[in-house]
Amino acid sequence: MELKAGRPGLVDELTGPETRSLHRQPIRVSGGIRDRRNDWPRRYASRLFYTDVAVIALTFAVYSVVALDEISEPVSWPGGFVLPYWGLLVFVAVFWLLGLDxxxxxxxxxxxxxxxxxxxxxxxxxxxxxxxxxxxxFARMDVARSLFIVALPVGLILLVTSRWLWRQWLRRHQRQGKYVYRAIVLGEPAKVAHIIGQIQRTPDSGYIIVGALTPSQDHQSLAGVPVVGGLTSASAAVESLSADTMIVSSADALDPKAMRRIGWEMADRDVDWVVAPALTDVAGPRIHARPVAGLPLVHVEFPVLEGYKRFAKRTFDIIGATLLIAVFSPIMLVTAIAIRVDGPGPIFYQQTRIGRRGREFGMRKFRSMIANADDQLASLLDVQGTTDQPLFKVTDDPRITRVGRFLRKHSIDEIPQLFNVFLGEMSLVGPRPQRAAEVALYDDDAHRRLLVKPGMSGLWQVSGRSKLSWDDAIRLDLYYVENWSFTQDIQILFRTIRAVIAPGESAH
Structure with a gap:
């Protein structure tokens, strides 16, 4: 058994004689290969632990200052001993850490x-x-209510914030190729190329694809990744490329017996074994694995967009829109004055867009273009050559005014859409509403984005904005529709705040 490549000489570049024979020898794991290859998850988790300890300690330190009068008395209960309040706080802190674990x-x-x-x-x-x-x-303990009113929300906010900050640190290093898994993808060429493309599209996914294994040697590379051998070369490929993860897709030549044998080889080398099903763009909470008759069956739940979830989303929209309208009122007043001073034309702009289930509504914006700008859109798209794409974006649009350019960069022109949200025509988060002419160009897949209300912000707005192609934009919108959750909405809103404050080059 020898590691073969898609082109002559590739094996010699990757391996030496000793490495090529490694797969024929039993691998003795002393201390674990993972200790040398992908030990970073354990070290990262230990940092999270120490941060959690510091956050919980800080939470109760802040609470002790805020509720000093309430905690000056000891805690007592009928038939029990008297406990100093600091003792209760220590118990709660330890109990909290245990709960997190x-x-x-x-x-x-x-x-x-x-x-x-x-x-x-x-x-x-x-x-x-x-x-x-x-x-x-039940113990009738005299515990101050401030422990739950103050410590709970403060601690939770600090914990989430600390994890978010660590995640930003991890993302920054992963973009530099650090703290990542070195993975090899095994399977049919088309499926391997799809997996590689999906992972490469997200540079901070935590994976670097270093090689591919396919049943045929018709390709020298797939999606820019070298094909380093066939399905029987898994062990040698792992050793030669210093990989720590094997991502397995389906292949006709890979029967259950062969897959089990490769799995044993990866286990001997302490290499992570990851199976990539044909399903794509499915969020984790929708996936449930259940062994049946020795088969690891994967159950996928369909998204639920009705009932109490829709009611909760609508309630959140009303409360959020009301608060944001009050907060942004001074900004809206200054913006209206700036538009009026900048030149002739109305302050507000309203355009018919397509909402949930194909219903039309008038979307409100601050005017950021010259008057009668819509009359020039068709000719500009024709010159740009994008009249057949359902994303009517004009690069370096000459219709945008001086004030409008600033408004668009920081998304200030979108603020009046809060009134659309309050009236129930839009949501704070969802796919962006499009014109009827754009919707007319939809294929069957794209029509699924109309299953939910359009939003002021969405997944593709915080993932690249105007730099994204239509294919990438629709992929992200469909991912949102298929995997909607309240937590995801909150996450997108926080990312929206960051994108507005620091818009970058992709905003125009």
Whole structure:
């Protein structure tokens, strides 16, 4: 068995004679290969632990200052001993840390990615304090209410913020090629290329694809990654490329027996074994694995967009829009004056857009273009050559006014859409509403973005804004529709704030 490449000489570049024979020898794991290759998740989790300890200590230090009068008295209960209040705080802090550990908030498979980490933080914190309330009630303990009114929200906010800051640190290093998994993808060429493309599209995914293994040697590379051998070369490829992860897709030549044998080889080398199903753009909470008759069946839940979830989203929109209208009132007044001074034309601009289920509504914006700018759109798109794409964006648009350029860069022109949100025509988060002419160019897949209300901000707005192609924009919109959750909305809103404050080059 020899590691073969898609072109002559590639094996010699990757391996030496000793390396090529490694897969024929039993691998003895002393101390674990993972200690040398991908030990960073354990070190990262340990940093999270020490940060959690510091955050909880800071929380109770702040609480002790704020509620000094209330905690001056000891805690007592009928038939029990008298406990100093600082002793109760120490107990709650330790219990809180245990709760974070029991619910696996530092699990190496979820930290640094997605919303599961944040969700577990919230669930663990609420569970700990709910249990404390129950204990205090049944034991008739005289516990200050401020412990739950102050310490709970302050601690939760600080915990989430600290995890977010660590995530930004991790993202920055992953873009530099540090703190990543070195992965090899195994499977049919088309499926391997798709997996590589999806991962490469997200530079801070935590994975670097270093090689590909396919049943045929018809390709020298796939999506810019070298094909280093066939399906039987997995062990040698792992050693030669210093990989620590094997991502397996399906292949006709890979029967269950062969896959099990490769899995054993990866286990001997302590290499992570990751199976990539044909499903794409499915969020983790929708996926549930359940073994049936020895088969690891994956159950995928369909998105639920009705019922109490829709009611909760609408309630959040009304409250959020009302508060934001009050906060942004001074900015709206200054903006209206600036538009009036800049030149002739109305202050506000209203355009018919397509909302949920194809309903039309008038979307409100501050005018950022010259008067009658819509009359020039068709000719500008024709010159640009994008009349057949359902994303009517003009590069270096000459119709934008001097004030309008600033308004657009910082998304100030979108603020009047808060009234659309309040009236129920839009949501704070969702796919951006488009014109009827754009919707007319939709294919069947794109029509699914009309299953939810359009939003002021959305997933593609915080993932590249105007730099994204239509294919990337629709992929992100469909991901949002298929995987909607309240937590994801909150996450997008926080990313929106960052994108507005520091818009970058992609905003125009």
């Amino acid at each position: 029991v619910i696996d908030t530092r699990d190496r498979h979820i930290v640094g990615h997605g919303i599961t980490e944040y969700r577990r933080l919230v669930n663990a914190t609420l569970a700990v304090f709910a249990l404390l309330v129950a204990i205090a009630f």
